[in-house]
Amino acid sequence: MIKILKNLSVYKWMVAAIFGLVFIQAMSELYLPTLMADIIDKGVVVGDIPYIWKIGGLMLVVSALSAIASIAVSFYSSKTAMGLGRDIRRKVFTHVENFSQQDFDKLGTASLITRTTNDITQVQQVVIMILRMVLTAPIMFVGGLIMALSKDMKLSLVIVATMPLLVGLILFILHKGIPLFKAVQKRIDRLNLVLRENLTGVRVVRAFNREKDEQVRLRGANEDLRDVSIKVNKVMAFMMPVMMLVMNLTVVGIIWFGGIRIDNGAMQIGDLMAYIQYVMLIMSSLVMASMMFIMIPRAAVSANRINEVLEMVPTFLDEGTEKADRERATLQFDQVSFSYPGAEEQALSNISFKSKAGEVTAIIGGTGAGKTTLVNLIPRFYEVASGTIRVNGVEIKDSSQEEIRSKIGFVPQKALLFSGTIAENIRFGKEDATQSEIEHAAEIAQATSFIEQLKDGYESVISQGGSNLSGGQKQRLAIARALVRKPDIYVFDDSFSALDYKTDANLRAALKEETKDATVVIVAQRVSSVMDADRIIVLDHGKVAGIGTHEELLQTNEVYQEIVESQLTEEDIA
Template sequence: MRIYGKYFNKYKVLFLSGVLFVLLEALCDLMQPTIMSRIIDDGIKSGQMSVILHYGLTMLAVTAAGACFAALRNILASRVSQNFGADLREDVFKKIIVFSESSADKIDSGSLITRMTNDTNQITQFINGMMRIFVKAPVTCVGSIILAVLLSVRLSLVLLAAVAVVTVLIVISMRLSYKRFAKVQYAIDKVNAVVQEYLLGVRLVKAFGRYGDEEEKFGAANESLASKSIASQLVIAWFSPLMSLTINIGIVLILFFGSVLFAGGGIEVGRVSAFLTYMTQILASLIMITAVFNMFVRTKASTERIAEVLNSEEDFPGGGSGAITGPAALEFKSVTFAYPAGSGLPAIRDLSFEIGAGKTLAVIGPTGSGKSTLAWLCLHFYDLNSGAIYLNGADIKNMDTGTLRESVALAPQKSMLFSGTVRDNIAWGKPGATKEEIIEAAAAAQADSFISRMPEGYESFLGQAGVNLSGGQKQRVSIARALVRKAPVLILDDCTSALDAVTEVKVRRGIARLNAGTVVIITQRITTAMNADMILVLDNGRRVGFGSHRELLASCRIYKEIFDSQIGEEFMR
């Protein structure tokens, strides 16, 4: 619970005020049975109407005061808990934004959504309940026990025995509940992950007609959630009746021994009535306390999941190097890297190369050779296992992360667009870009032609992930977004795979015309690579070739195999 310290400090005054009103409300409730015993023993028994009116009016005043205190604590509880929840969600989201790639790899997106919604809502409810009934229940319980003992020491022995049994039941219930409620939260994660995965791949599911498999997958996750929820609720289902039974047996025993004491003149009827009322209050309080502990167990599980997010590793802060202007030289020096959450095998092995400022480097190699990994490392998404990457002679590890990523524009392998207009998506690469800059970048990426034909042109709205565009259109918008930045280094990570050969050539020419920086083209196409100034050939993360097209044809077996498989010897004739 330490992670919530700053939120309690922020709302400390309102929280303590709410707790004060709860205590005053509980005090009003505790006074009523004693006042009632006075009405019975001092007023009704002796037939004194003035005593009845006096204590009756006092009881009404106490009840009215209790109602006012209850209304005030409800208002404060709602304000504090909802503001607390809003602050917590905001902090969790801010943390997710600055997640390192390692943190993002550890917690999947479905689980993050559950933690942002279900877990924070669980904590919000707990704060609300703590200010309403969670404080009142133990105060009322302890107060009722003390006042009951003052009324009759002998009858209180039965009461204390019942409370002791119920306390043991609560402790056992807590021990059994915690692990079960934690499993429920992870089962919710799984349901969310299955739904999210289906929504992301809905077209593929339709194309292959795999509805049955998706239904089966969801059914298994849903059944798992249901069974774990039932297992957690069974604890409550067993222990709540046992606690009620214990308290009700106590009430029966108090009625029996109270009647015996009354018959012998050892206690007055008003005191027995008050004692029974306190016993009822204790019953209600213990049921509330059980609910409190069950809620606490669930909140503890949610708190640990929220803490895992808030304590996750953040993105690299860097050292605050100055901004880069103009084309930048890029150098890898003995770089070795393995994904932290991967197989442990290096994706890049002892890689060294250098490309001069303003030059074009093509990176080619078999699938899984580490080409895309090279792009992520240039942006310092991960720390290297060994070696260093230099941009204009500066180690990127010592650069300010914001400055580095402003200096490197990326068109990723998988085009990711956002809900909003076409203009918004292109300007996303350069906030504040003018209309002319946006159109210029779109024209270079061969996107202006189809954007201009859209009903609203650049103001046309794109659905989530650009769902209303084709694959090739999304890639061209993604390239325009990278080009509009005019960064010192431009990385194109196989971002023209959905384009035909003619359009790709036009895009390459547009990039060469508009972009004056250093270009890194990651590709599977030999025709794209062969026109670069230098070509890097990777295989299993290692450099197996580095040079011009003709040099590699003569010296690199893998490059020649790729060339022959895509073009063949006819090209050389």
């Protein structure tokens, strides 16, 4: 929690102003009971009306000063806490952007969302409370105690008797509450995970009629969160009535013994009234402290989760600044091996090949052969276990990730679009792309035909994830997004699977001219899509089973022969 609060240094002058206003508010509230005692003893009892008006007016001024200070404290503490939340959220997001895919896999998307939203909100709420109460509570407690003792020393024995009860109650709540707060945040993580999977996978759920099963799963996660939240609220609900009971019993005791002292002439009525007010201030300060002690542990759990993200060192960072321009439009794998964290076997073993400008390298193989894993290593989404990858003649570790990725036009296996217009989605590949460049990229990607049929053309709005487009339309826009970049290396990860044969053929013909000065890497399932490639890499269980042209592999490679025979007729093969 301390590490998070260090971010308040930016708002140090505002925090100082808040503490100043809190001090004014606290001193005003401590002064009011003394004025009330004076107005009763020296005004009401003796019937001095001018004195009542005089002290009454002073009480109004002090009350107004306290109210203004209280409003200002609320305003500035809220502004400070919201600013802190904004800063932390921005810091978390910026840091997470440096994570590799391995880091995302380790933390989980649902947990990162919870930490960036719910956890930071918890911290914001407790910061507001700290700024408003961390100074108020001790001033009220110490000031109230001093003023109460100054009114009557012997009557203060009542406070001494009840104080251990309140302190014990606070410690009991802390002991019970902290484990429950940790459990609440974990249950929120779980609920977010289940909900996110249901929303993103709604088509699959419906396709297999698993709505009821998913409802049961969500109900389970929801009820787990409810049960823990109820336990937390039971602790909170137990605290307030017991504390109020102790406070009221304390007041009863003070009135009882105070009445005896007034009867004996040792105390005045006004002093007793002021004494009761000071005791209430002391008890209120303890209630404030207990609220802080309850909220701070929960916020501390959230703060630790935020710090866990901020302190997490990315699996790999940029180690060099060399420009990737030594051998333009070249890609080389040299004895590259890779395994996923925790996996028993390597996903890729000793992969070696080199592709030059104007060449098309196709990667083919069965399911789980490692095709997508291989192309994910090119933009350095994952770090290789051994071997080297060179882009434009420079090892990717010797150049910044931004530099390497600026040379690559990547079309992922799953075409992901963002909410916005078609033009904005294509321009995502090149921020300063002109309208003519966007239209040219769309034409090469065979997307012009359906874009022009839309009412608003390139300004047509795409829903989140491209849900208002077909799979083929999304793929073509994803391809256009890569084309507008005009990179040195194009990577198409099974990016033509949703296209019909005619569109596929037209696209490949257009790509051939467009990418003649670049290296093209294609992952494909169809043999017909790779037959014309300059180099076909056949993967089998993460290893290279063969490299060559279609004709060479057809004559010499059994794995490729099996793939061809499963897809093409004898006439096609001939």
